[in-house]
């Protein structure tokens with residue numbers, strides 16, 4: 346009987362369940378988008394119950410399309426948008442509020458107050474992260490301080506915190522009847538609350554932020570067959586299937602791209618865009634605005650660390666062009682529109698919608714469109730949207746080189762936006778290195794499947810997984826260096842124009 350690994354990919358824009366066979370090939374998938382809630386400028390929320398409902402829907406949907414039951418699934422792995430924060434009541438299973446999404450800027454004042462002592466890098470040595478609205482810890486504090494009843498419930502041990510993998514694993518493995526309250530170490534490393542060396546919650550930071558220890562999940566390795574629990578027979582899989590792996594989505598993409606060696610990197614273009622470089626079993630502190638984060642941990646082994654460059658707005662800018670400006674009807678149309686012109690016509694967009702993340706970490710920044718003249722038309726704007734992503738990646742690549750000394754001689758890419766050929770060519774031109782797209786661009790889900798498959802014995806070793814990686818297409822640089830340098834100069838000027846807007 347053919348058996349499968351299931352991967353649940355809980356992204357910012359949509360939830361997917363993907364079934365993989367033993368060759369690492371996709372045999373079936375189902376996907377549902379969820380609502381992006383913008384209650385105020387800079388605020389972003391999701392409804393945790395909608396994410397749970399859609400999770401059940403896509404699991405049943407993918408199994409139905411392939412015509413299998415939960416009994417045909419050896420194990421499942423979970424991967425998720427990181428940092429997005431849910432606090433819920435463990436007796437009723439109800440969230441106290443909407444989830445605060447990683448892009449949300451509402452914790453600006455909290456971060457500013459925390460910075461007064463020790464500055465933006467106050468917790469960097471311990472956590473690998475600067476103080477920024479991006480991370481989960483300040484979001485928990487915001488909920489404790491602002492949502493009625495949560496502080497008292499947390500003190501009594503009734504309120505539980507989780508990032509999205511924690512929330513969904515709790516639901517899948519029992520919910521109010523005793524679901525597992527666990528977080529994988531890669532997600533925990535994005536809270537600003539975890540000590541990167543000991544892989545445990547840092548009591549001192551918890552005290553400073555006023556977060557009760559008992560609301561936090563147990564931190565466990567990302568690839569592990571014993572600690573996550575099993576799905577319920579009465580749940581969406583209709584069977585008791587072990588949950589054997591969980592990884593933040595960017596770390597999952599690193600695993601899916603089989604970047605297991607020191608110096609290997611990938612760049613994922615989804616709602617945001619994230620480059621991760623494997624730095625081995627010792628954390629490397631960044632001096633150039635990157636994050637130090639856990640890449641993955643196999644049970645019983647030392648964790649593998651990464652340097653990460655995080656871009657908040659990538660595909661989200663394409664969504665904005667579609668949903669807020671109505672210039673396109675679907676995301677792929679941005680390429681058609683961009684191809685109506687030869688270049689950006691002098692226009693640059695810096696999408697600092699959530700402030701600017703790496704390498705700048707400026708929460709006072711807001712988005713700009715610069716270089717406008719009467720010549721600029723909607724085709725130029727579409728180009729500037731795509732180019733913004735490539736220029737932001739260039740900023741990250743420069744910082745990565747300074748921090749690690751690694752001069753990448755190509756870039757492995759994945760994520761929803763890599764279908765965009767114009768962007769991929771421009772990216773190769775700008776970085777002046779080849780850009781390589783793998784045959785399977787669902788690398789996030791693949792990484793979660795690999796994690797679950799390794800832990801459950803479906804696959805034997807990481808070395809075995811390397812054979813499933815294959816190239817689909819490579820773009821080689823074609824741009825004249827003078828044109829490249831002129832573009833980079835204009836981009837850097839445009840970035841400066843975003844600063845000092847909010848405060």
Ligand SMILES: Nc1ncnc2c1ncn2[C@@H]1O[C@H](COP(=O)(O)OP(=O)(O)O)[C@@H](O)[C@H]1O
Nearest residue numbers: 356357358359615616660661663676677761765
């Ligand atoms: N052909 C395309 N050109 C540009 N952007 C695209 C294209 N197809 C999808 N996108 C963008 O990619 C994002 C979805 O990618 P995905 O990897 O599924 O994201 P996530 O994991 O964050 O939910 C959306 O923001 C969408 O606007």
Ligand SMILES: O=P(O)(O)OC[C@H](O)CO
Nearest residue numbers: 356357426427615616617
């Ligand atoms: O939804 P994505 O794929 O853009 O990823 C979101 C990140 O995990 C946020 O840190």
